[in-house]
Amino acid sequence: MxxxxxxxxxxxxxxxxxxxxxxxxxxxxxxxxxxxxxxxxxxxxxxxxxxxxxxxxxxxxxxxxxxxxxxIKSRPFSKLLHFWTESLPLELYRSRRNLLISFILFSVAALIGVISSYTDINFSRVILGDGYVEMTNDFIEKGDPMAVYKQQASTPMFLRIFFNNLQVSLFCFILGILYSVGSAFFIFYNGVMVGAFQSYFYFKGMSISSTMAKTLLWTSFLTIWIHGAIEISAIVIAGGAGITLGNGLLFPGTYTRLQSLQLTAKRGLKIMMGLIPFIFIAAVFESWVTRHTEMDVYAKLFIIIGSFLIMISYFVLYPIYVARRNGNKIDLNEEAPFQPTKKIERYKIRQANEIFSDAFLLHRHVSAYFRRIIWLLIIPLNMLLLAGLMLLVPEEFKKEYFSYLAITQSYPAGAYTALAFFGSLFVLSLNVVTVSHAIYYHFSDKTIPVWKSWRKYSLRNTWKVALPVAILLLYFRYASEAVLFLGIGLAPVVFFMFFPLANEKGNYFTRISSTISLGFKSWSNSFLVMLVISLLVFCFTLIFSGFAMVGHIITETIQWHFVNSDINFYLVQNIIIGTIMIVFLHLMLPVYTLAFALAYYSQKEKEEAVGLFERLDRFGKKSKSYETEFELDED
Structure with missing residues (x-):
């Protein structure tokens, strides 16, 4: 036949x-x-x-x-149970030396903090800051040295503390990428802070009487370590995870450094995932329990000792027990991550998880087309804009401020003038158009140089994407909390407009209408994509906020050496933080553009089956490379 x-x-x-x-x-x-x-x-x-x-x-x-x-049917509960009873304990056992190094570093640093405070009581001011020390002195004089934990309502205090501790732990871990030295330094820094903080109460009391010294030390110990037993332990363990991460670069073995880093990052992240519930519990204790300084001493001791026993049992003793029972699983025989060459199909119906994964794969394919433009042109332009604002409203930049929303360009409220808005609109639109051009260039058969193609493309299309970018700028800058919450539902449609407004032909207003229509049809997919990417961006925000903390530390260090200088150190700090946030923004925005471009192509395929018709045109044609396309019988 x-x-x-x-x-x-x-x-x-x-x-x-x-x-x-x-x-x-x-x-x-x-x-x-x-x-x-x-x-x-x-x-x-x-x-x-x-x-x-x-x-x-x-x-x-x-x-x-x-x-x-x-x-195989998935068993989520079984996997979760396996993680806590075997997978994580074995990973902790494999990282036991790194965890021990982290603990020793922290202990030595805490001892240095105590000795330094004994040598010079003003050392605590250098570490903790004059403002915090003066506030603590006021509370001591009023007879309630731990009143700092009663200043804020429990719920907002819990949210602030939980995210702050999560940020500190993540930062401690991610610094391990600096060949483990970064995590070691951060652990040491925190150890000195804890030692100086705890000993301050004793030496402050000694300035009054020996009895007061013992009273203040005992009171502070029973209060701080209610939450500190878990919180400080988590930071030490995060430091061990960071050292594990950095060891991938230091000791790659038979792998390349990149392959080794991927493997150790996976191991370190597993430990970090295990810390999240404990960081949560520590925040609960600090927000709802620590504030009750009048609590019975034995109740406090029970919580502190119980917390230490739980941390030691699960993170030290239990891993040894699991390792002895599973001796054949201790040594890892991991293969280097294999990255198969995969061609990204333009017109393909994708679910949210496929859009997310293909967006990062597409990023690898097209980043060569846009990364130099972003680093050499767009970020410097944004820095010039920041410098211009400093010249126009210098007093605003000499105030202490910090913005976690990179979308606001890290400008103080008073400096957010028309120049800030339209300047931000231009550089962000240029970022979107540059990434859109990379996608367009990748899927086209262009032979002209990338730079020449980008120049024509950006001149023609930058103004076209200004509308959705302006909506996002105004939304994040001026919307109230209620509007911010409601606007989350419309945000996917706005992101969806980025790529088609730059690439589709025809009347601009007709294009806006058709794009919005497609965006609403793709809403469920787009919303999930936006949610996942935003969670990822939030994690990176915590990390970059940590780098901004480094900016604060650098500024303080400079200030120690120029005590009598007329330099405004808030200005120095704001320049550092502003630069970090600008870089962060321009590195994260392309991920949204790439993901929503794929969401657009997916919806386009559902509506018009463009890719299907292209495949039908190719069907039956001979291929020299693959056996999936062949000639049909002519008769």
Whole structure:
């Protein structure tokens, strides 16, 4: 039988099988019957059409059903239980030396903090700051030295403390990428702070009387370590995870440094995931329990000792027990991560998880087209804008401020003038257009140089994406909390407009209307994509905020050496923080542009089947590289 006749005779059956396979509720009798018939057709095709596309198609159908029938059912609870009872303890055991190094560093640093405070009581002012020390002195004089924990309502205090401690732990971990030295330094710095803070109460009391010294030390100990037992332990463990991360660069073994870093990052992240519940519990204690300074001494001791016992039992003793029971699993025989070469299809129907993963794959493919422009042109332009604002409203930049929202360009409220808005609008639109051009250039057959192509493209399209960028700028800058919450539902549609407004042809206003329509049709997919990327960006925000903390530390260090100088150190600090936030913004925005470009192509494929028609045009054509496209019988 000729192939064309074979296809004609069976295509309705195959189509029915495809339709059934897509349905959630299936007729088991019918689908099993069709499956048997299709496997018979596949056997026939393998015999008579071994190198024809019909064989590939039938193999695809049979393989999909086989995979869906025989795949292992997921057991989320079992996986979660396995993580806490075996996977994480084994990882802690493998990292035991790094955790011990972190603990020793912290202990030595805390001892240095105590000795330094004994040598010079003003050392605490250098570490903790004059403002905090003066506030503590006021509380001591009023007879309530731990009143600092009663200043804020419990719920907002919990949110602030939880995210702050999570940020500190993540920062301690991520600094390990600096060949482990970064994490070691951060652990040492925190150890000195804890030692100086705890000993300050004793030496402050000694300036009054020995009895007062003992009273203040005991009171502060019983208060601070209610939450500190878990909180400080978590930071020390995060430091050990950071050293594990950095060891991938220091000791790559038979891997490349990048491959080794990927493996140690995975190991370190597993430890960090295990710390999150404990950081949460510490924040609960600090917000709702620590404030009750009048609590019975034995109750406080019970919480402190119990907390230390839990941390030691789970993070020290239990890993040893699990390792002894699973000796064959201690040594890791991990293979280096393999990155297969995958071609990104432009017009393809994608679910949210596919859009997210393909966005990062597309980033690898096209970043060469836009990263130099962002680093050499767009970020410097943004820095010039920041400098211009400093010249126009210098007094605003001499005030202490900090903005966690990078979208506001890290400008103080008073400096957010028309220049700030339109300047930000221009550089952000240029960022979006530059990334859109990279996508356009990647999927086109352009042979002209990238720079020349980008210049024409950006001149023609930058103004076109200004509308959605302006909406986002105004939304994040001026919206009230209620409007911010409600606007989250519309944000995916605004992000969805980035790429098509720059690339689609036709009347601009018609294009806006059609793009908004497509955006709402793709809302569920787009919302999930935005949510996942925003969570990722939030994690990076915590890390970059940590770098901004470094800016604060650098400023203080400079200030110690220029005590009598007329330099405004808030200005220095704001320049550092502003620069960090600008870089962060221009590195994160391309991820949104890439992801929503793929969401646009996915919705376009649903509506118009552009990719399907392209594949049909190629169907039957001979390929020298693949066996999935062949010539059809001419007769």
């Amino acid at each position: 000729k192939e064309t006749s074979f296809i004609q005779q069976n295509k309705d059956k195959w189509k029915r099988f495809e339709d059934l396979n897509r349905q959630k509720s299936k007729d088991p009798d019918e689908i099993s019957r069709l499956f048997v018939e299709i496997t018979e057709d596949l056997s026939y095709a393998r015999t008579f059409y071994p190198k024809r596309s019909v064989r590939v198609y039938l193999n695809f159908l049979a393989q999909n059903v086989f995979s869906s029938l025989y795949k």
